[in-house]
Amino acid sequence: MRESDFNVGKFFAFLFVLILFLFMLSPLFEEGDGAKIDKNLSDIKNRVSYFHSLKSVKEIERILSDNNDFSKYREITDSAKTVIFGESKDLENGTANLVTSIVLDYRGFDTLGELIVLFISILGLTIILSTLSFAKFEEPSFLQITGVKFVTPFMILVGIYIFLHGHLSPGGGFPAGAIIATATLFSLIGCKFNYRVSNLKFIESNAGFFVILLATLGLYFTGSFFGNYLPTGIVGKLYSSSLILIIYSLVGLKVGAELSVGIKTLYNGEKDDDR
Amino acid sequence: MNYNLPVLLIAIPILFSFLSLILGSFNKILSKIILISVIIFNIISGICIYNSVLKNGNILTVIGNYLPPFGINLISTYTSISFLILLYIVFLVASLIFVSKNDDRADKISSVLLLYLASSTGILLTGDIFNLFVFIEIFSISNIILISIKDKKLSIKGSLKYLIITSIGASLYLFGIGFLYGILGTLNLSEISLNFDNISYFSKVFIFLFFLGSIMAELEVFPFNFWISDSYAGSKNYVNILLSGLSSIVALYIFIRLFLTVFGYPTFISFSYSLPFNVKTLFLTIFGLSVIVNELAALSSKNVKRILGFSSASSLSLILLSLSTGLKNGVMAAMLIAISVIISKPLLFLSSHQIMKGKGEKNLNSFIDGFRRNPLFSILFIIGVFTLVGFPLTPSFWGKFLLFISATEKISYTTLILVIVVFSITIELFYYFRLMHKLFIKDENIKVEKTKNNFVYIFSGILLASIIIFFSVKPYFTQNIVEKTTEDIFDKSGYIKSCLKSGEIDDR
Amino acid sequence: MMIDNRTLYIYSFIIFLIGIYGAITNRNLIKILVSLSIIETALNIFLVSTGYINGSNPPILHSGMKLISPNSINISDPLPHALVLTAIVIGVGTTAIGIGLTIKLYNHYKTLNVNRMGDKDEL
Numbered sequence: 001m002r003e004s005d006f007n008v009g010k011f012f013a014f015l016f017v018l019i020l021f022l023f024m025l026s027p028l029f030e031e032g033d034g035a036k037i038d039k040n041l042s043d044i045k046n047r048v049s050y051f052h053s054l055k056s057v058k059e060i061e062r063i064l065s066d067n068n069d070f071s072k073y074r075e076i077t078d079s080a081k082t083v084i085f086g087e088s089k090d091l092e093n094g095t096a097n098l099v100t101s102i103v104l105d106y107r108g109f110d111t112l113g114e115l116i117v118l119f120i121s122i123l124g125l126t127i128i129l130s131t132l133s134f135a136k137f138e139e140p141s142f143l144q145i146t147g148v149k150f151v152t153p154f155m156i157l158v159g160i161y162i163f164l165h166g167h168l169s170p171g172g173g174f175p176a177g178a179i180i181a182t183a184t185l186f187s188l189i190g191c192k193f194n195y196r197v198s199n200l201k202f203i204e205s206n207a208g209f210f211v212i213l214l215a216t217l218g219l220y221f222t223g224s225f226f227g228n229y230l231p232t233g234i235v236g237k238l239y240s241s242s243l244i245l246i247i248y249s250l251v252g253l254k255v256g257a258e259l260s261v262g263i264k265t266l267y268n269g270e271k272d273d274d275r
Numbered sequence: 276m277n278y279n280l281p282v283l284l285i286a287i288p289i290l291f292s293f294l295s296l297i298l299g300s301f302n303k304i305l306s307k308i309i310l311i312s313v314i315i316f317n318i319i320s321g322i323c324i325y326n327s328v329l330k331n332g333n334i335l336t337v338i339g340n341y342l343p344p345f346g347i348n349l350i351s352t353y354t355s356i357s358f359l360i361l362l363y364i365v366f367l368v369a370s371l372i373f374v375s376k377n378d379d380r381a382d383k384i385s386s387v388l389l390l391y392l393a394s395s396t397g398i399l400l401t402g403d404i405f406n407l408f409v410f411i412e413i414f415s416i417s418n419i420i421l422i423s424i425k426d427k428k429l430s431i432k433g434s435l436k437y438l439i440i441t442s443i444g445a446s447l448y449l450f451g452i453g454f455l456y457g458i459l460g461t462l463n464l465s466e467i468s469l470n471f472d473n474i475s476y477f478s479k480v481f482i483f484l485f486f487l488g489s490i491m492a493e494l495e496v497f498p499f500n501f502w503i504s505d506s507y508a509g510s511k512n513y514v515n516i517l518l519s520g521l522s523s524i525v526a527l528y529i530f531i532r533l534f535l536t537v538f539g540y541p542t543f544i545s546f547s548y549s550l551p552f553n554v555k556t557l558f559l560t561i562f563g564l565s566v567i568v569n570e571l572a573a574l575s576s577k578n579v580k581r582i583l584g585f586s587s588a589s590s591l592s593l594i595l596l597s598l599s600t601g602l603k604n605g606v607m608a609a610m611l612i613a614i615s616v617i618i619s620k621p622l623l624f625l626s627s628h629q630i631m632k633g634k635g636e637k638n639l640n641s642f643i644d645g646f647r648r649n650p651l652f653s654i655l656f657i658i659g660v661f662t663l664v665g666f667p668l669t670p671s672f673w674g675k676f677l678l679f680i681s682a683t684e685k686i687s688y689t690t691l692i693l694v695i696v697v698f699s700i701t702i703e704l705f706y707y708f709r710l711m712h713k714l715f716i717k718d719e720n721i722k723v724e725k726t727k728n729n730f731v732y733i734f735s736g737i738l739l740a741s742i743i744i745f746f747s748v749k750p751y752f753t754q755n756i757v758e759k760t761t762e763d764i765f766d767k768s769g770y771i772k773s774c775l776k777s778g779e780i781d782d783r
Numbered sequence: 784m785m786i787d788n789r790t791l792y793i794y795s796f797i798i799f800l801i802g803i804y805g806a807i808t809n810r811n812l813i814k815i816l817v818s819l820s821i822i823e824t825a826l827n828i829f830l831v832s833t834g835y836i837n838g839s840n841p842p843i844l845h846s847g848m849k850l851i852s853p854n855s856i857n858i859s860d861p862l863p864h865a866l867v868l869t870a871i872v873i874g875v876g877t878t879a880i881g882i883g884l885t886i887k888l889y890n891h892y893k894t895l896n897v898n899r900m901g902d903k904d905e906l
Binding site for chain 1: 279282286289290293294296297300336337338339340341342343344345346347380383384386387390393394397405406409410412413416417419420423424426431454456457458459460461462463466469470473474475476477478479480481771774775776
């Protein structure tokens with residue numbers, strides 16, 4: 001049954017999309033009063049992330065607490081505050097990568113949710129595919145076996161490097177986990193390395209457990225969930241912002257194990273698991 | 276005051292969901308015990324928070340030691356905490372039923388259920404718009420998994436439809452968030468609601484419509500309601516209870532927070548919107564159409580679960596219809612109908628499952644002679660139907676009565692609301708009475724065997740029925756709760772003040 | 784080269800609408816999932832471009848770099864980057880579940896076409 005190239009449904013879909021496009025363009029080209037989305041953003045001074053970047057939220061909070069009005073924080077922009085790489089120390093968090101400071105400190109709760117989304121979707125994958133078995137892939141060739149044996153240890157090393165330097169350079173736990181999972185995928189299709197899903201599940205749930213435990217310990221030490229209770233050190237050093245370092249390492253392990261479970265499940269179902 | 280109990284309502288289920296997977300690999304019973312004990316913990320701490328909210332007003336919980344506009348925060352208001360307790364009761368019933376069944380994937384499913392609990396709590400408590408998005412995603416993914424565990428064609432199809440709809444909805448929501456952040460530079464719900472009026476004309480329309488589209492995708496509302504039929508008919512009993520009870524609470528709460536607190540401006544008697552088009556007409560059109568379409572779909576179905584699913588969607592739309600009138604009476608009516616729907620829908624699913632037990636096909640005819648087979652659950656079914664339809668003295672009756680009164684206040688919509696409500700009641704009565712009539716048809720040729728009821732089913736059925744009866748025979752208690760909730764919904768400046776310490780909004 | 788944010792927004796809208804068109808018109812489940820991924824990519828571009836400042840540095844401190852308020856702060860907004868990180872992971876999760884369900888449906892029906900997945904006794 002071949003469908004013709006032009007049909008009414010596609011035409012109406014195109015029309016709908018066109019109208020939607022015009023509608024979406026309207027806020028970009030409007031003229032009139034009121035706040036608009038920036039045509040050409042020049043600085044971030046009237047956003048919350050301005051204070052996040054300068055690591056000066058605590059100070060602003062102190063100023064605002066005096067007149068007890070947290071909605072007027074935009075008017076305070078002249079507080080002299082400097083963050084210098086390699087010199088500033090004992091700030092709120094010692095990350096040189098400002099994105100990491102937002103991901104794991106200022107908005108750590110979102111990251112927790114993100115971890116859970118990944119966890120629950122891989123769990124769901126194993127639930128959904130638990131009764132299926134798949135056709136096997138063909139035998140790997142000599143070239144594949146050699147190449148995989150050469151490349152895989154380096155990939156795992158790079159993964160570990162990336163999650164250990166998550167607070168200094170781009171990367172962090174999630175990309176590192178993806179790299180580690182790619183290494184396991186290579187070893188799975190390259191040299192039939194048959195890891196057991198239950199072991200990886202154990203690593204995964206333990207890492208998740210410890211992440212939440214570390215976050216909950218903040219309740220005891222700082223009086224607030226996800227509060228930072230370890231020393232932050234000097235910005236730019238490897239041993240700065242210890243809590244973020246530990247949590248990102250756990251996240252890296254967790255994501256690596258999780259994605260490996262997902263790959264194994266999609267590769268041959270949970271049947272081969274001898275549990 | 277930094278009050279940390281609310282965050283434990285989210286953290287403890289997450290913690291134990293990991294633990295349930297670890298311990299469940301040794302023994303499946305352990306994960307079931309963990310599930311039940313976590314829910315009991317949540318109920319007890321929920322009641323503690325309820326008491327302190329009654330005493331002190333809204334409670335702010337700071338996460339990460341950074342105060343609201345800078346970090347993420349949770350706000351426990353009267354509305355959220357009373358919805359939460361209702362949600363936990365429904366969840367307790369569903370998980371008791373889950374526990375009573377044997378399943379070799381019990382450790383994984385109980386872990387999913389715990390995350391479901393955590394995410395629905397998070398949706399109800401969070402004060403940050405992006406955090407709300409994250410929790411909605413967890414919620415919808417766990418819904419997808421729970422629908423698909425029955426492993427039939429229908430359930431897989433239903434969950435895939437749900438996935439496609441919710442991911443399009445989520446993308447619309449994220450576009451709205453991007454626009455809000457690009458314009459206002461903040462993600463805090465209170466600050467957005469404080470500054471929403473300052474946004475320019477077209478941006479406001481854009482943000483509003485994108486959020487509306489995304490929420491409609493989650494809300495079982497008319498153009499997006501086609502996933503209901505498969506996912507209700509193809510899923511297990513406890514999943515039906517969760518879908519009909521919990522999803523409506525969560526959807527209702529998201530609607531209240533976004534479209535009444537953030538985008539709306541409360542005055543003494545009604546909500547108003549500072550948008551260039553008439554928002555109420557839009558809402559009334561969408562939800563009115565949704566009520567009618569869902570009722571007609573329920574009328575034309577043969578499968579009992581499908582009938583109940585469409586009926587729950589239509590009653591959710593009716594609640595939203597009365598909420599979106601924006602009048603004080605309308606909001607009160609919505610709360611009254613919500614109480615009765617949230618409790619009676621699980622009861623209906625439970626009892627219809629027990630009545631049809633042992634019958635191969637789950638269609639209308641499997642109800643025949645149900646009263647002689649299973650008298651207890653037939654009575655519970657009838658109680659549920661009377662509560663849902665609005666038999667006098669039930670909360671739903673008072674709710675529909677108030678809706679009629681509120682319709683008289685607003686001249687332009689009077690006839691429309693009246694027509695929709697009367698239409699929905701008539702059709703509901705028709706198809707429920709058809710089912711109830713089938714219960715008492717005697718088939719003399721076949722010897723009737725009494726169904727053996729599991730203790731858990733009897734316990735949860737009687738629990739739900741007694742809650743309904745309690746709400747019906749204590750009208751002043753119900754009225755007290757509903758009035759407080761309505762007051763809380765209308766108290767926008769109180770919500771902002773509890774988060775940002777100040778922030779007056781101009782009453783218009 | 785000067786690129787203003789509005790251009791980036793429009794590009795992301797176009798990619799988004801391509802995704803929407805694909806999700807509406809396609810009948811193949813894998814293609815629908817691909818369209819959903821396209822929508823997610825568009826969203827990520829949009830979110831990142833809300834924090835893009837022309838000619839600014841990436842929000843990562845390196846040796847010799849200083850942030851001095853209020854004037855010498857020349858970095859792009861780090862918060863949308865964090866949001867995008869979350870959005871990407873959520874997208875991965877949804878896609879994984881979608882692929883799992885699609886495999887399952889293919890096992891039942893032996894086809895990926897949505898139109899041929901109907902059953903007679905639906906109602």
